[in-house]
Amino acid sequence: MSTPAPSIIIAGHSHIVSLGVPLKSPNRIYEIVGLGIEGASDKVAGFTGKWPRENVYWNELAKVVPGKTIALSWQGNQHLSRFMFSPNPRIDFVLSTNPDLPLDEETTIVPELMLRELFRPSMEQLEKTLKRLDGAGAARILVLGTPPPKDDDSFCRQRLGKERTFAARAGKLGVDLASIELSPAILRYKYWALLQNMMRETAGRACKEFIPIPLAAQAPAGFLRRELWADDITHANRDYGKLVLKDLEELVE
Secondary structure (H helix, E strand, O other), X not given: OOOOOOOEEEEEOHHHHHHOOOOEOOOOOOEEEOOOOOOOOOOEEXXXXXXXOOHHHHHHHHHHOEOOEEEEEOOOOHHHHHHOEOOOOOEEOOOXXXXXXXXXXXXXXXXXXXXXXXXXXXXXXXHHHHHHHHHOOEOEEEEEOOOOOOOOHHHHHHHHHHOHHHHHHHHHHOOXXXXXXXXXXXXXXXXXXXXXXXXXXXXXXXXXXXXXOOHHHEOOOOOEOHHHEOOOOOOEOHHHHHHHHHHHHHHHO
């Protein structure tokens, strides 16, 4: 008996790993693969290939989307790669969708619009990709929310040197990873929430659906629940992925 073709294909950037999709193809080709999560529905598969993602990945994805629901995980670490280290002078901002979040008035308060401009190029790329997949014949396109930040500075600091993005940025700045000031956890949360808002807005402009992260994945203060952390600064683990898959399957059914 043949294996049924998947009706949902998960694709995109590094957060697909928590959903059981290998970041790089084990066969060094662009291909649809089964999910490496026990109990995952055979209606859901992943699309993988070369990392980092280049134009050819999206070209190859476009070939397999006709008639499928595409669950797209788009970037999601822009805020940390840019603001994990506290800038000098330190900054804060008022998140327009949650203005009651704490504000450090001893910092330079910048307008949300300024931060939106920093993140705007990645949203323009997302919108272009959504239109590309739509034009290729995808039956439905879902933009997945990305995991919220972790609120333990000591955990993050221990792992800074193991991650090339942060090690390279520190080297460029000429600073010591052991002592560099990190952006406060609540500020990292606000950056993340702003990104989710912008992804929702971008999906809306392209007439696509934004799927926020499962409520069960967030601790009361909004951060990623500890038991769902992967052993790095930015990613969630496969228990988080199971929550997302459950939501995906229920939504499509």
